[in-house]
Amino acid sequence: MSATRAADAADFRGPLDISRAATVVLDGRDTVVGWSPAATALLGYSPREAVGRPLSAFLAPLPADGPLPAASDHPVTPGAPGAPAASGPPARPGPGPPPTGHEIRLARHRDGHELLVVTTLCPLAGARDGGGAGGGAPGRVLVAAELGELRQWESRLALLQGLATQSPVGLAIYDTDLRLTWSNTAYEREIGKPLAEYLGMRADELYSGGRFVTPGYPSTLEAVMHHVIDTGEPILDLHFQGTPPSDPGTEHLWSCSYYRLEDSHGHVFGVCEDAFDISDRQRAQQRLALLVEVGRRIGTVLDVVTTAEEIAEVTVPEFAAAVRVDIARVTVMSGELPATGGPAAMDLLRVGEHSVDPAAADAAEPLYPGAPGSPADRYPPVAYPPGSPQDRSLASGGLVLDDNVLVVPLRVGGSVLGLVTFVRSPRPRVSGRPLAHGPATTFDNGEVALADELAARASVCIDNARRFTRERSASLALQRQLLPHHVPPQSAVDIAYRYLPSDDVTGVGGDWFDVIPLSGTRVGLVVGDVVGHGLQAAATMGRLRTSVRAFAQLDMAPDELLTRLDDLVGQPGVPQGPPSDAYDELTTGATCLYTVYDPVSRRCVMARAGHLPPAVVHPGGRVTFPDLPAGPPLGLGGLPFESLEIELPVGSLLALFTDGLVEARDHDIDQGLDALGRVLGTPAASLDELCDRAVSALVPDATTADDTALLLARTRQLDEGQVAEWELPAEAVTVGRARELATGRLTAWGLEELSFATELVVSELVTNAVRYGGGPLRLRLIRDRTLLCEVADTGHTSPHLRHSAEDDEGGRGLFIVAQLVQRWGTRYTPAGKTIWTEQAFPPAEFD
Incomplete structure (x- = not known):
């Protein structure tokens, strides 16, 4: 039922009112002798069917336990067409005793279903108790109604009673x-008088003096x-500002709603007002708005003096009539923490003030004593006398409220950076009444807490500015060590x-680069960029660079290396530990470009993780x-x-760079890439000269908002005489043939001194390949800065170095190989794997 229909159907007569309830007349033996139309509507029996039958045929006592139908149940006759299947016993009625003088009974409807009713008995005047011989004469009247209908009527009365006596909303x-x-109890409390004393008065x-402040009304x-x-149009949530008679010295704000009242015939007889005092909520919203404004306007730059001036400006006049900010001298001048030791040890400078009320500003010593000119005069020293609110705040380390002066220390950890003094003046008066706008004369508990929060936020901003210079210096030192x-x-x-590095305002970033020697004379080139600036970004950059170096030494393909690095970066931190216990949750968003170049095949394989692609300059300048x-x-x-694999001609140029080189405020990345291509395509005497040209053209001021990294690599190819490669079948006789080929090539190269060790290495690696790998096999020797020996097969199982027991028949070969070479390892390819070793040349070869 809609609210409108419910209002139309409202009947404030009780369900047991004899004018509307089911009425049954009984004789002395509880036989029905009278049956009302309402009884027929309730139970379904006509008077002809009901009169003469005992009351027990229609009503039964309520059992002490067992299932009962719910008060609102009206099931159809069990077994009747369309009746639902039985799903369990009906529910027992809700808790609560029957109304006083009433009895809850179980009634049986003519169609077979049961329902709960509330009954009451009324004796008839002149009737005899017990009925006697004249049992057929009327003796009592039973009045009955559905239990649910009675409960609904009682709830309606309770609602009206609550609105009149208990509701916090004022109704009139x-x-x-x-x-x-008429008005309810809440309205009486607001007026401060009984209803009889102001009944009949007009609202104004x-x-x-009150008024509505909601625009548009x-x-x-x-x-x-x-x-x-x-x-007839209702008005909701209209804000009314005024002074209640119960609190004549304070202005309040109410949320008011109005709607027209009509009787059942549609005749208008008045208007209802409900009003709720939202003064506390408004003050809380104003304080929250001030906090939001503080967060928006304080700490815009990393400068102590600017931050102090912002504190004073943002809190006047909304919070105080005058504000002074005093900061420790060492914090202003050098960014250090002041020494602790009481007010005598604190040397303060006045660095910020703002006032709109000269009377408030003159409540203490004059602002900015001394003549302007030098920095010392601009920020003069401030000394507070013993016992002053500021002196007490410095001594205790806490805030001090003294009449209309509130002093809050700027605390950071266990140190006090300075003081903020809020001063209020008496509210101006017009026509004998104080103005409603502006802060009050004194500070209440909520405003003291707000001032403490404001000072806490300002302390963080000032401390950030203090730390900035020291952090930048430390970050630069760390970054130089990690690159x-x-x-x-x-x-x-x-x-x-x-x-x-980036400019002084932005701070040190996390750009990095590296050149990593790999097996087989290959080289890994890498650049990366960590999101953010400062010490954390520099430390994260160092971790990423170390991780890339570790993965690169495992001879991973570029795409696999980035996958492993992504897994490492994405590992969740340890919530219970300090930030250093986790790998680094702030590395999310870091980018990386990894390239591997092979000077034997001239193949270059590259992959990137959100980074800019490299520039490739062909020998002709394209x-x-x-x-x-x-x-x-x-x-x-x-x-x-x-990954992407390309073949590069000898003398090609690879340029790896970060976005700080090609992106700037005055142009986008595409313009920067075009400019870089023009510079790189111009011939230069050396790579160093080309680097200088690129930096001068794209970063003319040598400072950017982001770090800039540029890595140039011009490709070479090993001479054919430096590489010897053979393809061999995977047969047992191949081991001897491999030894002969290796020693023969070493003799041709004049490296006979390495023949014995190389013969053992080749023999062991080829034997393992024949036994555990698959053919064909490939043996390759490379004479570079060291002697490289590689054996490739089609297997994917890598040998492992282990210490054999005395009774083992094998397992010592790889251990012997490891003793004869400087390094050894395994790299995997799509066709299988390659076991490689590296031996140092004899001293004569170095000479």
Whole structure:
């Protein structure tokens, strides 16, 4: 039933009212002698069917236990067509005793279903008890109604009683002349008088001087109420500002709603007002708005003095009439923490103040004593006398409230950076009344807590500014230590690089690069970028660089290396431990480009994780940017990385760089890439000269908002005389043949001294390949800065170094090989694996 229909059907007569309830007349033997139409409507029996039958045929006592039908159940006759299947016993009625003087009984309807009714008995005047011989004469009247109907009626009465006596919302009814005809208890408390004393008064007499402040509506009570009476349109949540008679010295704010009252015939007889005092909520919203404004305007730059001035400006006049900010001298001048030791040890400078009320500003010592000019005069020293609120705050380390002066220390950990003094003046008065706007004269508990929160936020901003210079210096030192200091010569490429840290405002970033020697004279080139700036970004950069180096030494393909690095970055931290216990949750969003170049095959394999692709400059000067799949940034997970393999002519140039080189505020990345291509395509005397040209053209001021890394690599190819390669069958006789080929090549190279060790190495590796791998086999020797020996097969099982027991018949070969070479390892390819070893040349070869 809708609310409108419910209001139309409202009947405040009780369900047991004899004018509407089911009525049964009984004789002395409880035989029905009278049956009302309402009884027929309730139980379904006509008077002819009911009269003469015992009452027990229709009503039964309520059993002490067992299932009962719910008060609102009206099931059809069991077994009747369309009746639902039985699903269990009906529910017992809700808790609560029957109304006083009433009895709950079980009634049987004519169609067979049962229902709960409330009954009461009324004796008839002149009737004899017990009935006697005249048992057929009327003796009592039984009145019955459904239990649910009675409960609903009682709830309606309880609601009306609650609205009148217990509701916190003030309710009042005004007639069409806008005179008060009724109000509830909450309204009486607001007025501060019994209803009889203000009954019949007009609304504007009760709240003289009040007004509506919601835009778009009339400002007076009379105009709003007349509008509701005339149009019938309700008005909700209209804000009214005024002074209640119960609190004449304070202005309050109410949320008011108005709706027209009509009788059952549609005749308008007044308007109802409900009002709820939202003054506390408004003050809380104003304080929250001030906190939001503080968060928006304080700490815009990492400067102590600017932050102090922002504190003073944002809190006047909304919170105080005058504000002074005093900061310790060492914090202003050098960014250090002040010494602790009481007020005598604190040397303060006045660095910020703001005032709109000269009277408040003059409540203590004059602001900014001394003549302007030098920095010392601009920020003069401030000394507070013993016993002053500021002196007590410094001594205790806590806030001090003294009449209209509130002093809050700027605390950071166990240190006090300075003081903020809030001063209020008496509220200006107009026509003998104080103005409603602006802060009050004194600070209440909520405002003291707000001031403490404001000072806490300001302390964080000031401490951030103090830490900035020291952190930047530490970050630069760490970054210089983590980046390569010297790149050793490589047989595969010629190298040149440049690195520029970001500007002083942005702070040190996390850009990095590296050149990694790999097996088989290959080289790994890598650049990366960590999101963020500062010490954390520099430390994260160092971790990523170390991880890439570790994975690269395992001879992983570029796409596999990035996958492993992504898994490592994406590992969740340990919530219970300090941030250093986790790998680094802040590395999410880091980018990386990894490239491997082989000077034997001139093949270059590259993969990237959200990074810019490299630039490739062909020997003729043509510049291209390979269409390399981007891949997601590190730490996101879920998407695979893809590699791209290209063949580079000898003398090609690879340029790896970070976005700080090609992206700037005045142009986008595409413009920067075009400019970089033009620079790289121009011939230069050396790679170092080309690096300088690129940096000068794209970063003319040598400072950017982000770090800049540029790595140039010009490709080489090993001479054919440096490489010897043979393809052999996977047969037992191949071992001897491999030894002969290896020793013969060493003799041709003049490396006879390495023949014995190399023969053992080749014999062991080829034997393992024949026994555990698959053919064909490939033996390769490379004479570079060291002697490299490689045996490739089609198997994917890598040998493991172990210590054999005395009774083992095998397992010592790889252990012997490890003693004869400098390094050894395994790298996997799509066709199988390659076991490689590296031996140092004899001293004469170095000479």
